[in-house]
Amino acid sequence: MRGDKPTPKQRMFAKAYIKNKFNGGKSALEIYNTTPKQAHNIAHQNLNKPVVQRTIQEELARQGITLEYANEMMKKAMDYNLEGKPSQSVLLEYIKHTHKLYNTMPSSNKVNIKQEYKVLLGKDYNILKQELTETLTRSQELLDDLRNEAK
Secondary structure, three states, rough: OHHHHOOOOHHHHHHHHHOOOOOOHHHHHHOOOHHHHHHHHHHHHOOOOOOHHHHHHHHHOOOOHHHHHHHHHHHHHHHOOOOEEEEEEEHHHHHHHHHHHHOOOOOHHHHOOHHHHHHHHHOOOHHEEEEEEEHHHHHHHHHHHHHHOOO
């Protein structure tokens, strides 16, 4: 079946998407002979195709960037604070992209990210760190449960 395997351009797009730090428009401009406006449309279409999403996940895994790794890096970023606290917006972007790429964020919630972003930036750092740590712990427990069920 045609949709089971990515095309060569879809594979290249997936690699470029990761290389360009999840910038779909820039990635489409690199891979497809197109205009900037069309590149954003191509990126949007590609990112909504399950075969491209799988290809991105596989490429991330090849690079060692699994959901477990992302959760661990997020925890380290929260714990590591040379100047008192890491950037909350960077943490939020990291969480959003990782969970989006691994399809752990329901599509209906993607619209609410911008609103949540404003709420999170308004929170006290210690409260935010506690909430993120609890979420990370729950996520890790769910992953452990899934892993145990698969055995």
